[in-house]
Amino acid sequence: MRIVIDVLIVLSIFFAFAGVVGLLRMPDTFCRMQSSTNVTTFGVLFVLIGGFLYALFYLHNGEMMVKCVILAVFYFVTSPIAGHAIAQAAYLHGVRSEKKMACDAYGEDLKKGPPQPQSAEEPAAEAAPAQDETAKEESET
Amino acid sequence: MKKANGAAVVSTMIVCYIFWLLVTGQIVEFFYGEASWQILAAGLIVSFAVALFSARFFIHDDTFFLANPIHILKLIGYCFGTFMIELAKANIDMAKRAFSPKLPANSGIVKVPVNLDKEYAQAMLANSITLTPGTITMDMAEDGNGQLYYYIHWIDVASQDPEEAGEMIKGTLEKGIGGIWK
Secondary structure (H helix, E strand, C coil): CHHHHHHHHHHHHHHHHHHHHHHHHCCCHHHHHHHHHHHHHHHHHHHHHHHHHHHHHHHCCHHHHHHHHHHHHHHHHHHHHHHHHHHHHHHHHCCCCCCCCCCEHHHHHHHHCCCCCCCCHHHHHHHHHHHHHHHHHHHHC | CCCCCHHHHHHHHHHHHHHHHHHHCHHHHHHHCCCCHHHHHHHHHHHHHHHHHHHHHHCCCCCCHHHCHHHHHHHHHHHHHHHHHHHHHHHHHHHHHHHCCCCCCECEEEEEEECCCCHHHHHHHHHHHHHCCCEEEEEEEECCCCCEEEEEEECECCCCCHHHHHHHHHHHHHHHHHHHCC
8 A cells, every 4th residue: 555655646747847848848828827836736636646645545544534634625716716817927928928829808808898808708608698588589579 | 606505515514624634644543543623623514604605616416426436436547547648649749840840740629519417517628628638628608508518629630520629639538528527
C-alpha cells in the first residue's frame, strides 16, 4: 500500500512540474493559463488521493480522510470559476498574444456589438430572449 | 433575481449543514456518540441563517433534484468515469506539449454551440471544459434564435468550424452531462 501512495504522490509531482514548465515556456497569457490547469487538476487530485489513502491505512484518522474529500470537492467546483473570470477579464482588458491567433471568434463578436467591451455581452444576452418573445407573439397571432 | 422560496431554503440548509458537519469533524464524534446536541443545534441555526440569505443564488429550479439516489449515482459516475478519462487524456497531452522542445501552440478562440437547457448543466459543462487542460471557457452568449454559444480558448485549434470543434472539445462531456440533467 505504501508503494501505491508513493506512486500517486510522485505522479502528482510530475504533473505539477509539467504545469510549471509550461507556465514558464508558453508564449502568451492564455496559453499559460492552459498550462496551469495541469497543476490544478492532476497535480492536486493525485496528492489528495494519496493523502486520503495514507490517512486510511496508516493514520486511521477519519477526520483527515473526510477533509481530503471535502478539499477535492470544493477545489474542483471553485477553481474553474476563477479560470473563467481571469481569462475573460484579461481579454476584455486588452491582453493579446504576440503571435497572431489562429482564429478569434470572441473578438469578432465583441466588435459587432456596442463599442464598450465591458457592457457588450449583457445587452446582447438580454436582447435575445426579448426577440424570442416577440417572435412567439407573432407566431401566435 | 428571483425570490427564494421555502423549499430552496430548506435544501440549501441541508447541504450547508452536511458540509458543516464534515468540515468541523462533528460527523466523526456523531458516529461515536460523543457529539453534544447543543453544538449540533447551533450548527443547524447558523446554517439556516446562511441558507436564508444565499438560497436565491444557488437554487432556481428542481429543488430536490439531488435527493433522488439515481441522480447522485449518475453524477458520481460522470465525475469518476467519463470526466476522468477526458481529464487523463488532456493532461498527458498538455504535459507532452510543455516538455516538447518546439513548443507547439496554435492557440485561438473558437465559438461552439451548446444544446443544454438547464442552468446547472450549462454551468457544469463550462466548468468541465475549463478543468480540462487545453481549453478554457471564456464567455457564454445567446444569439437571436436562443441558441447558446460558448467562447472557448483552445491551445491547439484543429478545426475552425463550430460544429466540428464542438464535437472535438466537448462531445463526450456534453453527452454525459445531458444524461444527468434531463
